Structure formats: structure tokens, C-alpha cells
Amino acid sequence: MSWLSVILLFLMSRAHGDPVDPASPAFVFPQGVDPQGAQANDLRQAFKDAIVIARMAALTMNPYCDPVFERYFFPTQLQFVSNVFRTIANIPLDISIEDLNGGLDPAIQAMITSRGLNPTFSLLSISIGNHPDRSPNSGDDCAVDDTDAYLVHSRDNEDAGLISMCTPVWDYPSLSNILNPPAGWENEIGFGCNNLLDRDSDLMTPAGGVLLHELLHWGFLFENEVPNFETVIPLTSGGDHHIRDYLGPPGGIPDTGYGPYNAPLLKNLPPGPYSVTTNNVDNYVYFALSKYWSIQCTKWFAQSTTPSDAFLRNTAWNRYSQPAQPQPQSIGEPQSQPPLKRSIIHDLFGGYHHNSTTYIPVKTRTWKAL
Secondary structure: OOHHHHHHHHHHHHOOOOOOOOOOOEEEOOOOOOOOOHHHHHHHHHHHHHHHHHHHHHHOOOOOOOHHHHHHOOHHHHHHHHHHHHHHHOOOOOOOOEOOOOOEOHHHHHHOOOOOOOHHHHHEEEEEOOOOOOOOOOOOOOOOOOOOEEEEEOOOOOOOEEEEEOHHHHHOOOHHHHHOOOOOOOOOOOOOHHHOOOEOOHHHOOHHHHHHHHHHOOOHHHHOOOOOHHHHOOEOOOOOEOOEOOEOOOOOOOOEOOHHHHHHHHHHOOOOOOOOHHHEHHHHHHHHHHHHHHHHOOOOOEOOOOHHHHOOOOHHHOOOOOOOOOOOOOOOOOOOOOOOOOOHHHHHHHOEEEOOOOEEEHHHOOOOOO
């Protein structure tokens, strides 16, 4: 059995039934949601899946011409990106993955059987719906722009992260449900390795992928652990360093960095003082997802070919926004104007856009419907 197979078996076994880690984030549930019920368990599973995806990316980072990595990043950025995923995965930055014979280093093998969560996660709180501790002036709201999820800082501790998981996030199944579909979903697009298309798309995205997107926005998780983080990631207009979502000028190609189609196109933009690829969250997310499913499904996925690849996931899966359990249904044509994902308002105040020579804080832009 290859060491990749060992890692995969371990990660999947740890994706379910882990004992409570002392560094586990707090989970917050609104009135009417049973803390031990199905939706609460789905939220906890989403966090576990996010860690599994990050661990897979960290443990399989290949310094020798990795086509998936080079789809989303430049080769010179490998060490930085590796350190970001190792930080999420709680793997020391200075330990080798392989031994001198190309096998799994014994130190890593021992670590993945005992290593817990990054202690910084004890400062994270994740809620279903708008987090009750967020500032009313944060500019984010689950009712705005069909937002999947968003991260803000706590009013009481500027280092602490608050993630709100909104209704649309439940359109995304768990890793397990994608890999081993429940009865009735086996032949649906987006369920099972054979139905994930032949290219990167949001069909690869579990709810944990959305949560991973928000974790990558939490600058405090990385700033004291990832070398040169504050050099590679510029200061935001809000006064902190965090990886953002690229927002380009209107009519730009791409005009945002969201999704598996837009993210690789950022490599084509003219160079600026900061690399756009390492400063766009979905470059990390879709690199990790493509790598995860390539290993899980034992096949390579090609680069996304159309903007609609970001809007393929069937909303029929979402059992938390409909009065009855939905039935499987075929995915039809994408909406002519697909809903925006993640938090656009947060990006407008904390992001930037690129005008071919410099990065301009987005707060200088005139608000327009996006």
C-alpha cells in the first residue's frame, strides 16, 4: 500500500467520530436548532471535512511539477502555500513528509495518528445563521447577496474569528455523501467519483469546502505561524493582514477570483506589488479540492472550462431551506445570472481590485450591483 493510500485511509477514518479536541472551535446554534440534531451534526462534520481537505493538501504537496498546484499558483509560491495548509492541518512547517527512500516519513506517520487541532482554533466560533456575537456594523448578513458564509472578528477579541454559515451552504453535501451517495442519489451529477465531471467544478465542494474558504480569511490563524505572511499578504483597509477574495475592475477577465474557473485565470493578470494568486482564497480552496478528489478518485481532473462550473451544485440537496426532504433531481442549465457566492459586502470593505499596475482598496469604488 502506498503512503498516499495510508494517509487517505487515516484522514477518512478521522473524518468521523473524533473525540472532542480541546482546541475545537465553539459551535453556536440558533433557537429551534437541536444542538445534537442533524443540522448541528452537519455543521460539525463540515469543520471536520475542512480539516481533512487541508490535511490532504498539506501532506501531498509535491515540489516536482505538480500540474494541479501550477494550475492555481506559480512554482515559487509552493513553500508559502504549503505553510498555509500545514498551519490549518497543525503539521510543523519544518518536518519532511517523505523519508530518504520516498516513503512516508515515520515522524509524519506517528503524527497523523495523534496530532490534534491547531490550538488557535480555540479562538474560533462557528454558528448556523448570523453569529450572535458579530457586530451589527460588520456589513455582513446571511440575508444579503445569497451569501454562503462569512467571517468577521469578535467584538470582544479582535483575534477571535466568528464564522456564520448561512442557508445556501447546505446546498453542499459532506465529503462522505459525495463519495458514497445516500440511496436515491447514486446516479445524480455531483455524487460519486464518476459524476464529478472531468474537470474542476463546484461539484467537488462539500460544505466543508465553504468553511475552509472562510478559515483561509482568518489572518490571525496564520500571521504568527507562516513565515513572511505579512509580507506576502498586504495590509487591508481594515488594518489587518488576511487572504482576501479578488475583485477586479468591472468587465475585467476575470472580474472576481471566485470559483474554479476564475481562480486559475488570475495567473494571467499583469504582475503587481503583491501576487494575486496567493491573495485569493479560492486559489487555495480549489487547488486543495482538485488534489483531494484526484487522490480519492484515482484520476486527474482538468482545468475548469466555463464560468458555469462554479454553479452546478443542485439546490435540491438543501434540506434546511425547504419544508420537506427534497428528492433527487437532474441538474438543469445554470441560471443566466448565477447568485454570488461567499460574502460580497465583506470583500468590498476588506478587499482590493487590480488596475493592471497597483492594488486599490475596494472601499474607493463606487457601489454598483454586482
